[in-house]
Structure formats: structure tokens, C-alpha cells
Amino acid sequence: MKLTLAIAQSRADIMRSQALIAEIYNREYEVMFSDDHYDLVAKVEPWPHRYVMGTIDGELACAAGLYVHSTYVERFGLIEAQDIRELRRQAGLPAGDVPNREITKLVVNPKYRGLGLSRMILGAAHTRAFLDADGSTPNLLLCSKRSLVGSMHHREGIHPRVIKPFPIYKIHELYASPADPMDSYLILPEVDIPPSLYDRKIPDDYEIGRSGDER
Amino acid sequence: MIESTRQDLSQKTPLSTLELHFVPLDFVMHWHRCGLAADHFAAHLAYTFDNRAAARDVLATVVNELLENAVKFSSDKSLSASLTVKHYGEWLAIQTKNRTDARRAESLNTLVRDFETHSADALFFTRIESPSGGESSPSGLGLLVLQKDYGVRLTIECAPAADGSVEVFVEALIHTDELENQ
Numbered sequence: 129m130k131l132t133l134a135i136a137q138s139r140a141d142i143m144r145s146q147a148l149i150a151e152i153y154n155r156e157y158e159v160m161f162s163d164d165h166y167d168l169v170a171k172v173e174p175w176p177h178r179y180v181m182g183t184i185d186g187e188l189a190c191a192a193g194l195y196v197h198s199t200y201v202e203r204f205g206l207i208e209a210q211d212i213r214e215l216r217r218q219a220g221l222p223a224g225d226v227p228n229r230e231i232t233k234l235v236v237n238p239k240y241r242g243l244g245l246s247r248m249i250l251g252a253a254h255t256r257a258f259l260d261a262d263g264s265t266p267n268l269l270l271c272s273k274r275s276l277v278g279s280m281h282h283r284e285g286i287h288p289r290v291i292k293p294f295p296i297y298k299i300h301e302l303y304a305s306p307a308d309p310m311d312s313y314l315i316l317p318e319v320d321i322p323p324s325l326y327d328r329k330i331p332d333d334y335e336i337g338r339s340g341d342e343r
Numbered sequence: 344m345i346e347s348t349r350q351d352l353s354q355k356t357p358l359s360t361l362e363l364h365f366v367p368l369d370f371v372m373h374w375h376r377c378g379l380a381a382d383h384f385a386a387h388l389a390y391t392f393d394n395r396a397a398a399r400d401v402l403a404t405v406v407n408e409l410l411e412n413a414v415k416f417s418s419d420k421s422l423s424a425s426l427t428v429k430h431y432g433e434w435l436a437i438q439t440k441n442r443t444d445a446r447r448a449e450s451l452n453t454l455v456r457d458f459e460t461h462s463a464d465a466l467f468f469t470r471i472e473s474p475s476g477g478e479s480s481p482s483g484l485g486l487l488v489l490q491k492d493y494g495v496r497l498t499i500e501c502a503p504a505a506d507g508s509v510e511v512f513v514e515a516l517i518h519t520d521e522l523e524n525q
Contacts, residue, residue: 150372154420160374172374 129184131245133252134331136179136191145179145191152235157302168204168297176232178261180252180330182245189240190249192231194258199230201269204297205312211291212267215314219289229259230269243336250280254321257330268315273304277313285322288313345496348516352436357429361387367413367441368420377414381407384428391430394523401493401525402435405515408485409439416451416511418444435522437515448501448509454483455499463491494521 136142146161153159159171166174176193183189201207213223231253236245252258259266270277270288277288294310304310317326361384370376385402392398406426413424424441443451457466467487489495496516504510 146372147368150368151420154368154371158415160371162374164375 129243129336131189131243131248131334131336132183132331133248133334134181134183135258136181141181142179144188145181145193146175148188148191148237149193149233149235152238153233157299159299166203168299171299173299174198174200174203178258180249180258182249182252184240187239188237189243190234190236190245192234192249192253194253195230195232196261197227197229199228199269200232201230201271201291201294201312202228205269205271205291205294207291207312212314215289215291216267216316219316219319221316221318227262227264227266228269229266230271231259232271245336246280247284248334248336250286251284251325251328252330254284254286254315254317254325255328255330256317256326257328259317265317268317268320270313270315271310272313273308273310275308277311284325286315286325287320288315289320345498345516348434348496349498349514352429352431352434352516355431357431357436359391359430361428363426364423365426366421367417367424370410370414371420377407377411378403380426381410384426388428388430388435392519392523397525398523401517401522402437405437405489405493405495405517408489409437409513409515412485412513413439413441413511416443416447417441418447418508422508433519435517435519437517439511439513441511442504442508443501443511445509448511451499451501451511454486457483458486458490458497458499463487467491489515493525494518 136145150161153161153173157171159173161175162172163175166172174195177196178194179191180194181188181191212228216223216226234246234249234253236249254268259268271294272288281288291312291314294312300310315321363380363384381403384406385399388402389395389399406428410426413426414420417424419442422442425439427438429436429438461469467484486497490497494517498512498514498516500512501509502512
């Protein structure tokens with residue numbers, strides 16, 4: 129089975145990506161979306177600005193979004209610029225004028241679950257081609273529950289750095305729990321993403337099998 | 344009283360009808376569309392009132408509440424739903440139809456039983472103090488406000504559909520004289 133990973137460029141592909149994300153996020157977490165306003169009590173979230181998608185036989189099988197500014201972690205995570213600067217310093221990287229971006233809303237079409245597509249789309253979302261539209265390596269922010277970082281990111285060799293616990297909002301009542309809380313993370317692509325993944329070519333085709341292993 | 348009014352209206356041809364067929368997912372993708380659609384319906388209907396501004400405000404609130412509920416409580420967001428407004432002269436009937444699952448239908452039926460056995464005022468304060476909420480367990484606060492503050496006569500009916508889902512019909516009846524004088 130051939131999976132094509134590409135950045136959504138056309139209005140049609142962006143709309144298909146949003147439809148899949150909306151369908152799954154609404155069913156699982158009762159979330160609604162908006163371009164122009166958000167309300168974490170009424171469960172209305174802002175749309176990401178860019179999308180990467182995976183298609184099989186022309187059908188959308190998985191997608192993920194990217195905030196290229198006004199990230200969720202910055203808006204709602206109560207973090208300070210100093211928190212990011214300090215983590216960069218600890219990693220031996222200069223503070224500089226580095227843009228903040230955030231990967232978000234990673235989904236797999238239920239029809240294609242069991243093929244390992246979450247790993248594939250997670251990998252595609254962490255490529256230079258998707259993250260560095262303007263040629264600048266960003267501070268990659270992440271808002272996630274702890275179990276997912278362990279089961280997804282670490283498996284791909286990505287090592288997010290904890291910034292601080294993410295505050296509790298009503299919108300996450302069906303996502304996180306006291307036993308599996310959310311944190312704000314920082315990923316520094318230069319040191320936290322394996323170069324083989326960061327430099328992966330997009331668009332490209334991948335053979336995948338039922339076991340979920342790419343071949 | 345509400346049953347006899349509904350029965351009378353069912354025998355009549357509306358003076359005007361405005362209908363929107365939609366896929367709930369479209370509204371989930373852009374939640375602001377609920378307000379846009381409600382504002383459009385309200386502005387369209389307000390032309391038949393002397394006090395257009397007052398009528399528009401009330402109608403936008405009622406239509407928005409019913410539309411948001413139809414979207415939220417559709418179990419399959421890809422199945423078509425509808426919003427219809429019928430103007431009978433003395434009465435306006437604002438109706439939504441959507442599909443849901445048995446679990447959500449049971450929550451709605453509980454809500455209906457509460458509406459039938461408690462006054463809107465009493466129920467309102469009970470819900471404020473111990474809200475439920477979420478799509479699977481509606482608090483009904485919005486619908487209570489429509490009854491309590493806007494004089495809306497509400498009907499909610501759940502009927503099994505051929506495909507195993509449940510068709511939900513919600514109707515808000517508003518007397519046109521009362522509406523203008525809110």
C-alpha cells in the first residue's frame with residue numbers, strides 16, 4: 129500500500145485536512161473550530177495555519193497541523209519567553225530571534241488505523257520541509273499529555289523538553305486526566321529531532337503494510 | 344395549550360418558509376457560522392415586524408440556540424440536518440431536525456421529562472448549581488433560558504429512524520405579538 133506524504137497546498141487539500149481533523153476532534157473531544165475566535169470553556173479552538181497530509185489511493189488517511197505564530201502553548205500555556213531562552217541556553221543554542229511554531233491536531237482516518245500512520249504523519253510533521261517554510265529553524269512548541277510523548281515522540285527518536293505543566297481547561301476534559309496530565313514542551317530541531325527524520329523529503333511516497341512498518 | 348396550538352398550525356399553510364439543509368461538520372469546522380446563519384434568518388424574518396431591531400435580537404438568539412444544539416447533538420456530523428422557520432402570522436415556528444444516537448436521545452428525553460415536571464425557573468437554578476453539560480449530557484440551560492426569558496414554547500421529540508439512529512425534532516414556537524414586545 130502506498131502512502132503519499134505532502135504539504136497541503138491547495139484550498140481543497142486544506143479543507144479536506146480540516147474536515148478530517150474536525151470530525152475526529154469533535155467526536156473524541158467535542159471540540160469546535162474557528163479561524164477568528166477561541167473559547168476554551170465553550171470548546172472552540174483556533175485552526176492551525178499549515179497542514180501536512182498523507183493520502184492512500186487519493187483518499188486522505190492522516191493529517192497534522194502547524195501553528196506558525198500565536199501558538200497554543202504561548203496563548204494558553206502561561207509560559208514566558210524566558211522559559212524558552214533558558215532551555216535553549218541549556219541545550220547550548222543561542223537565544224537569537226527564533227520563531228515559535230507548534231505541531232498540533234495529529235489525526236488518522238479511522239478507515240486506515242492499524243497501519244502505523246500516526247508514526248508516519250508525526251514524522252512528516254517534524255521535517256524541515258514542513259516546519260521551516262521561511263528557512264529559519266524554529267522553536268517547536270508542543271502541548272501534549274505525557275503518555276503520548278512517551279508512546280509517540282520517543283519512539284521516533286524525538287525528545288521534547290518539558291517547559292511546565294499545562295493549565296487545566298474544560299476543553300481538555302475528554303483528553304487529559306489527573307493520571308495523564310498535559311505539559312508544555314519545547315523541541316529544538318537542531319538537537320531533539322534525528323537528522324534522518326528532520327531532513328526527510330516531502331512530498332514523497334512510502335510503502336506501508338498492515339504491521340505498521342514502513343518498507 | 345401548546346399541543347392544541349401545534350395541532351392548529353399543522354392544519355395551516357405557512358405564510359412564508361425559510362429552510363436550510365446542512366451538514367453539521369461544516370459548523371463544527373467554523374463555529375462562527377452558527378451565528379452567521381442565525382443572524383441571516385433573524386434579519387430575514389425581522390422585516391415582518393414594526394420593531395425590527397427587537398425582533399432581530401430575539402430571533403437571532405432563538406435560532407442560534409436551536410442550530411448550535413442540532414450541530415452539537417448530531418452523533419454523525421456528516422449526516423444532513425435541517426433548520427426551518429415557518430411564519431404563520433400570529434406564530435413563528437423555528438424547527439431543527441438532526442440525527443443522533445440512543446445515548447444522546449435518552450439524555451434529551453430526560454431533559455424533556457424535566458421540562459414537563461418542573462417550572463423553567465426552578466429547573467434553571469437547579470441546573471446552574473449542578474450543571475451537567477457536554478454533548479452526551481446536555482444541561483439544557485440554553486433551552487431553559489429561551490423558555491424563561493423569551494416566552495418560547497418548546498417541543499422536543501425523538502423518533503427511531505430506519506437506519507437505527509434517532510431523529511430529533513425540536514420546535515420553538517413564538518407568538519409574534521410577544522416577540523416584538525420583549
